[in-house]
Amino acid sequence: MSEGRNLVGVDIGSSSIKVCELKEGRKGRTLAKVAYAPIPPQTIVDGHIMNTGVVTEALLKLFSDAKITQRNIALGVSGQSVIIRKITVPMMTPAELDEQIQWEAEQHIPFDIKDVQIDYQVLRKHPDRGQMDLLLVAAKRDEINDYAQFAREAKLKPFVVDIDAFCVQNLFEALRGMPAERTVALINLGASLSSLNIVASGTSAFTRDIASGGNAISEEIQRETGMSFDQAEAYKCGDPAAISGAGGMIPQQVQQVIDSACDTIAAEIQRSLDFFMATSGESNIDQVYVTGGTGNLTPLRNAIQRRARTPVEFFNPVDGLIVDSRHVPEDMLRARHAQLAVAIGLGLRKEKEKRA
Numbered sequence: 607m608s609e610g611r612n613l614v615g616v617d618i619g620s621s622s623i624k625v626c627e628l629k630e631g632r633k634g635r636t637l638a639k640v641a642y643a644p645i646p647p648q649t650i651v652d653g654h655i656m657n658t659g660v661v662t663e664a665l666l667k668l669f670s671d672a673k674i675t676q677r678n679i680a681l682g683v684s685g686q687s688v689i690i691r692k693i694t695v696p697m698m699t700p701a702e703l704d705e706q707i708q709w710e711a712e713q714h715i716p717f718d719i720k721d722v723q724i725d726y727q728v729l730r731k732h733p734d735r736g737q738m739d740l741l742l743v744a745a746k747r748d749e750i751n752d753y754a755q756f757a758r759e760a761k762l763k764p765f766v767v768d769i770d771a772f773c774v775q776n777l778f779e780a781l782r783g784m785p786a787e788r789t790v791a792l793i794n795l796g797a798s799l800s801s802l803n804i805v806a807s808g809t810s811a812f813t814r815d816i817a818s819g820g821n822a823i824s825e826e827i828q829r830e831t832g833m834s835f836d837q838a839e840a841y842k843c844g845d846p847a848a849i850s851g852a853g854g855m856i857p858q859q860v861q862q863v864i865d866s867a868c869d870t871i872a873a874e875i876q877r878s879l880d881f882f883m884a885t886s887g888e889s890n891i892d893q894v895y896v897t898g899g900t901g902n903l904t905p906l907r908n909a910i911q912r913r914a915r916t917p918v919e920f921f922n923p924v925d926g927l928i929v930d931s932r933h934v935p936e937d938m939l940r941a942r943h944a945q946l947a948v949a950i951g952l953g954l955r956k957e958k959e960k961r962a
């Protein structure tokens with residue numbers, strides 16, 4: 607499928623930056639290096655980098671501390687700067703498609719075509735109907751240029767950009783294989799955003815970003831109890847120091863706020879699942895997989911399971927990888943593994959890739 611070295615996966619999330627380097631060999635895939643750094647609130651707002659200096663500094667330090675020398679990266683970009691549509695076009699050759707794609711895109715993208723960069727992938731061919739399904743991806747040029755600019759300042763070279771939902775899908779496919787006959791929902795639950803990707807018979811059928819995640823839960827605890835955001839985070843994450851200070855248990859009032867905030871997020875997710883089923887003709891989702899930092903939260907997994915009436919399983923992005931314990935600190939991996947799905951998914955990408 608692809609050759610060349612793995613790119614370094616760089617995921618700039620709103621709460622933290624995650625960097626992963628994979629090595630693929632005969633023995634399998636090795637998680638060779640991982641670097642993680644929290645970033646201050648308000649550095650990234652609604653997917654836009656407000657303070658590029660902070661991000662550039664953090665990246666320079668992460669690469670240097672983790673001794674990552676490969677500078678060619680695969681970069682995650684926010685779903686808000688990218689539009690994805692599944693479209694159907696007449697059957698044509700790759701050369702014809704390259705020529706036609708701008709015109710086809712124009713029919714489906716609500717921006718001036720001059721302001722966006724277009725990419726696509728053939729999903730399925732229907733020779734009987736003389737048609738084929740494409741996944742059309744359009745990213746705003748301004749946003750891409752902003753990302754390219756700070757990457758240059760951090761002495762990095764982005765070879766590939768991708769969105770969270772597809773990174774998680776790629777990783778899931780690589781580690782577990784995508785079930786051919788089933789419809790599964792992959793949900794990456796982050797701090798400020800959660801991405802939903804419904805994969806039917808092996809291809810992505812629906813993606814949506816939900817503007818909610820772990821921050822909403824901590825903010826709710828803060829509002830209802832008057833504690834600080836950091837304290838609320840500590841309780842929510844089951845931080846032993848916070849809990850032992852409270853006599854070994856999360857206070858009941860805090861637990862109730864967590865449960866209710868989780869139910870609100872689950873309801874939002876359910877609305878998207880319902881929308882998919884209403885518009886796609888699919889009658890059922892067989893399984894929900896969650897990952898991302900907020901995927902750690904059992905009350906949220908339970909709430910999604912209850913609302914969706916579908917089994918929910920945690921997707922561990924490290925399960926199935928060989929871990930190079932010389933370079934990947936075990937305690938960090940234990941605490942942060944759920945947050946690495948996007949960065950590891952990006953780290954699967956290669957310098958040279960063949961087009962499907």
Ligand SMILES: Nc1ncnc2c1ncn2[C@@H]1O[C@H](COP(=O)(O)OP(=O)(O)OP(=O)(O)O)[C@@H](O)[C@H]1O
Nearest residue numbers: 619620621622796797798799820843899900902945
């Ligand atoms: N053990 C845990 N239990 C509950 N929540 C956790 C735990 N660990 C991390 N989180 C939460 O996960 C979130 C961070 O996850 P993640 O790193 O996936 O988000 P991000 O990529 O920074 O943000 P986004 O993708 O929304 O921009 C935070 O809200 C954090 O409080």
Ligand SMILES: [Mg+2]
Nearest residue numbers: 619620796948
């Ligand atoms: Mg994220």
